[in-house]
Amino acid sequence: MTMRVGIGFDIHRLVKGRPLILGAVKIPSPKGALAHSDGDALLHALCDALLGAMGERDMGTYFPDKDPEYQNAPSSLFIRETMKKVRAKKLCVLNADAVIVIEKPKLQPFIDAIRREISKLLSTKNVSVKAKTHEKLGDIGRGNAVSCMAVVCLGKNASRKA
Ligand code: MG
Numbered sequence: 001m002t003m004r005v006g007i008g009f010d011i012h013r014l015v016k017g018r019p020l021i022l023g024a025v026k027i028p029s030p031k032g033a034l035a036h037s038d039g040d041a042l043l044h045a046l047c048d049a050l051l052g053a054m055g056e057r058d059m060g061t062y063f064p065d066k067d068p069e070y071q072n073a074p075s076s077l078f079i080r081e082t083m084k085k086v087r088a089k090k091l092c093v094l095n096a097d098a099v100i101v102i103e104k105p106k107l108q109p110f111i112d113a114i115r116r117e118i119s120k121l122l123s124t125k126n127v128s129v130k131a132k133t134h135e136k137l138g139d140i141g142r143g144n145a146v147s148c149m150a151v152v153c154l155g156k157n158a159s160r161k162a
Contacts (some may be wrong), residue, residue: 006051010045018145022146022160031143044148054154062078094154111131
């Protein structure tokens with residue numbers, strides 16, 4: 001059985017007056033991600049993990065942050081476009097696992113909603129999302145940034161002929 005694993009990472013500064021969106025879920029917070037798009041670091045990490053699993057280049061290659069089309073764009077767009085590549089290669093997501101590192105707010109109340117959104121985007125029930133603080137260390141620990149790590153595993157889509 002063909003299996004391909006990919007890893008992704010992202011980090012965004014957190015500033016006042018921007019929305020905090022993680023896994024396509026809006027999280028109430030006085031600070032949000034500074035970014036050209038909506039700054040969804042979790043979906044960006046997952047997008048890079050999908051691309052990595054396919055042996056493709058990083059998401060900036062396909063979705064440049066200078067492109068006006070992507071200004072304040074919902075990051076679900078990047079995942080949807082990347083999933084088209086996954087399906088074109090007759091692959092599917094077997095599972096996805098991710099870690100969000102943010103000092104505050106606490107994300108536990110939102111984890112189930114985030115998992116549901118990612119499940120829909122990646123067409124798999126096998127999604128895990130964990131939230132960690134950075135133990136008050138460094139810029140993330142001071143609440144000035146959010147970072148995310150993600151791993152995805154792709155397999156041959158059994159419902160399609162190779
Ligand atoms: Mg990003």
